[in-house]
Amino acid sequence: MTTYDVIILGAGAAGLLCxxxxxxxxxxxxxxxRSDKIGKKILISGGGRCNFTNLHCQPKNFLSQNxxxxxxxxxxxxxxxxxxxxxxxxxxxxxxTLGQLFCDDSASQIVAMLESECRSAGVKIIVNAHxxxxxxxxxxxxxxxxxxxRAPVLVVATGGLSIPKxxxxxxxxxxxxxxxxxxxxxxxxxxPLLFNATDRKRYSDLAGISADVIARADENSxxxxxxxxxxxxxxxxxxQASSYWREGESIQIDLAPGRDATQPxxxxxxxxxxxxxxxxxxxxxxRLAERWLQQHPPKSWTNAxxxxxxxxxxxxxxxxxxxxxxxxxxxxxGGVDTNELSSKTMESRKVPGLFFIGExxxxxxxxxxFNFQWAWSSAVAAARSL
Ligand SMILES: Cc1cc2nc3c(=O)[nH]c(=O)nc-3n(C[C@H](O)[C@H](O)[C@H](O)COP(=O)(O)OP(=O)(O)OC[C@H]3O[C@@H](n4cnc5c(N)ncnc54)[C@H](O)[C@@H]3O)c2cc1C
Numbered sequence: 001m002t003t004y005d006v007i008i009l010g011a012g013a014a015g016l017l018c019x020x021x022x023x024x025x026x027x028x029x030x031x032x033x034r035s036d037k038i039g040k041k042i043l044i045s046g047g048g049r050c051n052f053t054n055l056h057c058q059p060k061n062f063l064s065q066n067x068x069x070x071x072x073x074x075x076x077x078x079x080x081x082x083x084x085x086x087x088x089x090x091x092x093x094x095x096x097t098l099g100q101l102f103c104d105d106s107a108s109q110i111v112a113m114l115e116s117e118c119r120s121a122g123v124k125i126i127v128n129a130h131x132x133x134x135x136x137x138x139x140x141x142x143x144x145x146x147x148x149x150r151a152p153v154l155v156v157a158t159g160g161l162s163i164p165k166x167x168x169x170x171x172x173x174x175x176x177x178x179x180x181x182x183x184x185x186x187x188x189x190x191x192p193l194l195f196n197a198t199d200r201k202r203y204s205d206l207a208g209i210s211a212d213v214i215a216r217a218d219e220n221s222x223x224x225x226x227x228x229x230x231x232x233x234x235x236x237x238x239x240q241a242s243s244y245w246r247e248g249e250s251i252q253i254d255l256a257p258g259r260d261a262t263q264p265x266x267x268x269x270x271x272x273x274x275x276x277x278x279x280x281x282x283x284x285x286x287r288l289a290e291r292w293l294q295q296h297p298p299k300s301w302t303n304a305x306x307x308x309x310x311x312x313x314x315x316x317x318x319x320x321x322x323x324x325x326x327x328x329x330x331x332x333x334g335g336v337d338t339n340e341l342s343s344k345t346m347e348s349r350k351v352p353g354l355f356f357i358g359e360x361x362x363x364x365x366x367x368x369x370f371n372f373q374w375a376w377s378s379a380v381a382a383a384r385s386l
Pocket of ligand 1: 009010011012013014015032033034035038039040042044045046047050051052053129131157158162163166167168331357359360368369370371372373375
């Protein structure tokens with residue numbers, strides 16, 4: 001039996017930073033990771049360059065049943081705090097767009113940075129740790145294959161369900177339930193959407209084509225690129241909207257944001273399909289402009305018909321059949337109910353000494369570095385209270 005001050009489950013973004021910060025505060029910290037490597041998701045994040053935070057991070061960039069929950073942690077460990085850490089390790093970075101900060105070179109630098117913070121603070125990291133049992137009597141007991149570890153504090157940082165082939169499991173949710181904590185039902189988020197059968201026939205051959213659009217779901221709108229895939233729609237605008245979309249609801253897509261698309265048709269000497277196609281092609285890829293006109297032609301060339309045509313261009317109603325699921329989802333929405341946790345420390349209200357941080361909690365960031373910022377902020381909130 002080996003005893004520590006704190007045991008952290010999961011050496012992902014949240015677990016690594018929490019372990020380092022706890023150890024810096026003099027706590028003997030043990031970090032147990034199920035897979036053979038630490039920080040695997042960080043390595044594949046941001047196309048291999050890790051979008052590690054967002055300069056414009058605000059509570060409104062997060063979904064949760066309690067939209068106020070994330071405020072305290074986000075205010076006490078901000079993007080500037082994480083940037084200071086990145087700069088201390090001399091990792092070069094740049095702003096790509098919309099406040100999104102990426103490594104110039106590689107996401108592996110972020111993993112190396114976190115590992116170095118852990119090592120220099122004295123964190124004990126064990127990979128390939130297969131946890132068989134978690135119990136609590138006077139303290140927490142964690143039984144791996146042949147070894148038992150004990151600590152008065154247990155931090156669960158085992159992430160969400162997305163990308164099961166990288167080892168994502170229900171472990172964190174099951175553990176929460178084992179200790180009587182409620183779970184907000186989980187669902188894939190930041191995920192491509194699937195066409196219904198009709199739209200699939202109409203549009204799937206446009207795979208690879210993208211356009212600048214505004215995608216809206218549940219009153220939230222995102223102006224970014226949309227991408228046609230063989231099975232549906234993707235691209236940042238759709239991924240963002242997908243987090244707010246619920247089965248059976250529609251997504252509205254503005255294919256001509258901020259434009260009076262029919263103006264050139266109205267002004268033309270002759271109004272016809274060729275003129276309309278040229279007008280759409282001014283802002284849409286040619287094949288999409290052609291397809292749109294085939295599928296949604298104006299009823300006639302009168303002003304009233306063009307008004308209707310214009311309205312439809314700005315509010316294309318898509319009824320997705322579903323999402324690509326956890327295999328393709330960047331994150332998991334839902335998770336450990338925030339009502340169960342202190343927003344200052346992430347500690348369970350019911351079970352003293354039990355903490356949940358990162359994606360396993362019902363706090364989900366929008367696309368753009370917000371999910372990592374939540375991992376960092378919630379990790380530090382917990383570590384500071386240990
Ligand atoms: C392809 C992809 C790209 C992404 N890009 C970005 C991006 O650029 N910016 C951004 O902000 N977010 C991005 N995300 C989201 C981001 O990676 C996650 O939100 C973040 O990693 C969550 O951190 P976490 O520590 O809570 O969980 P994770 O990083 O998933 O870490 C959880 C850890 O727990 C381990 N674990 C699981 N079960 C057990 C167990 N039973 N015992 C021990 N260990 C266990 C896992 O192996 C893993 O190492 C991306 C996600 C994906 C899938």
